[in-house]
Amino acid sequence: MDYRRRRQNLGEKVIRALRLLSLLAVLAGVSVAQQSGEPIRPEWCRQLPRPEYKTLERVLDNEPWFEIYRIRPGVFAIYEPKQFEEVISYLILGEKRALLFDTGLGVGKISAVVARLTPLPVSVINSHTHFDHVGGNAEFQEIWNRDLLYTRKNMRGQSNIYLRDALAPERLCGALPAGASAKSYSIRPWKSAHTLRDSERFDLGGRVVEVLFTPGHTPDSLSLLDRRNGLLFTGDTFYPGPIYLFVPETDFAAYVRSVERLAALEPQIKLLLPAHNVPVAEPVFLKRLAEAVELVKNGKAKPQVTEGHREYLFDGFSLLLSGK
Ligand SMILES: [Zn+2]
Numbered sequence: 268m269d270y271r272r273r274r275q276n277l278g279e280k281v282i283r284a285l286r287l288l289s290l291l292a293v294l295a296g297v298s299v300a301q302q303s304g305e306p307i308r309p310e311w312c313r314q315l316p317r318p319e320y321k322t323l324e325r326v327l328d329n330e331p332w333f334e335i336y337r338i339r340p341g342v343f344a345i346y347e348p349k350q351f352e353e354v355i356s357y358l359i360l361g362e363k364r365a366l367l368f369d370t371g372l373g374v375g376k377i378s379a380v381v382a383r384l385t386p387l388p389v390s391v392i393n394s395h396t397h398f399d400h401v402g403g404n405a406e407f408q409e410i411w412n413r414d415l416l417y418t419r420k421n422m423r424g425q426s427n428i429y430l431r432d433a434l435a436p437e438r439l440c441g442a443l444p445a446g447a448s449a450k451s452y453s454i455r456p457w458k459s460a461h462t463l464r465d466s467e468r469f470d471l472g473g474r475v476v477e478v479l480f481t482p483g484h485t486p487d488s489l490s491l492l493d494r495r496n497g498l499l500f501t502g503d504t505f506y507p508g509p510i511y512l513f514v515p516e517t518d519f520a521a522y523v524r525s526v527e528r529l530a531a532l533e534p535q536i537k538l539l540l541p542a543h544n545v546p547v548a549e550p551v552f553l554k555r556l557a558e559a560v561e562l563v564k565n566g567k568a569k570p571q572v573t574e575g576h577r578e579y580l581f582d583g584f585s586l587l588l589s590g591k
Contacts, residue, residue, distance in 0.1 A: 312440030319545040332375030332444040344546035351438040353544050354399045361471020365389045368500050373402020374447045394502025395488040396421035398454045405455035412459040417486045426453030483522025497537030506541030513589035523560045530557035
């Protein structure tokens with residue numbers, strides 16, 4: 268299974284070509300880097316940085332793996348631009364406590380970044396337990412998850428071939444941090460210290476954050492709402508890009524209901540903070556997403572069919588379903 272594709276098909280073709288090239292080079296006993304005099308720069312990587320980042324306030328700009336942006340007072344995006352997923356975790360500060368929404372790939376040490384940003388006690392909530400959002404969980408004591416079979420299975424950690432593939436050369440845009448390697452890459456197991464309930468609220472001191480269960484992408488997908496500030500952290504339920512809805516654990520009917528739940532909040536929302544690609548998106552995407560899933564559900568949208576996937580293209584995002 269091709270694990271991820273945040274980009275369009277053209278990028279994937281280039282990536283496959285590069286992978287083949289690097290395989291041939293390995294067989295010939297030379298590296299592509301040596302041949303060309305520069306490290307492999309996959310096509311997706313050349314398109315970075317994304318223009319949205321230009322207007323954002325960058326902080327701690329000496330971190331080797333992460334890029335950190337202050338999105339709002341007390342809200343930081345912790346972005347991993349050097350890996351194909353371009354995953355984004357969020358640190359949300361109150362006066363007394365902090366919440367970390369996702370812990371990223373586990374390639375760089377996210378707990379060290381968090382410690383540089385706040386001295387407050389930190390609890391972790393995962394938007395869902397796909398590997399790219401839980402990689403740093405084992406670095407923390409206080410992790411709050413749902414108690415689902417699916418979640419419990421992921422809590423055991425992961426060290427399989429697909430995971431190592433996540434750090435293959437064509438999926439990287441720059442060097443791995445010291446101590447990290449594709450060979451040794453794995454997701455360490457973790458324990459949940461508290462079982463989340465739907466609509467549960469956490470008072471961080473001067474800021475209340477609410478958990479909204481939004482299953483679909485995975486059974487344990489959830490969003491975070493800071494109602495007072497109009498901030499909605501959407502996880503993988505929405506991001507501007509191809510939204511992955513093709514893995515076996517995805518339930519499209521559940522996804523449609525979750526999108527409707529979020530879309531009903533739109534009048535109260537000032538900003539969406541997605542878990543991939545860019546940390547800022549206009550709330551109008553909620554309405555567009557709700558319209559899009561409705562069209563797909565009713566068979567009124569025409570997909571592009573490629574490599575076993577159906578991709579439904581919309582303005583600013585697409586829905587990527589399995590071909591079956
Ligand atoms: Zn995911």
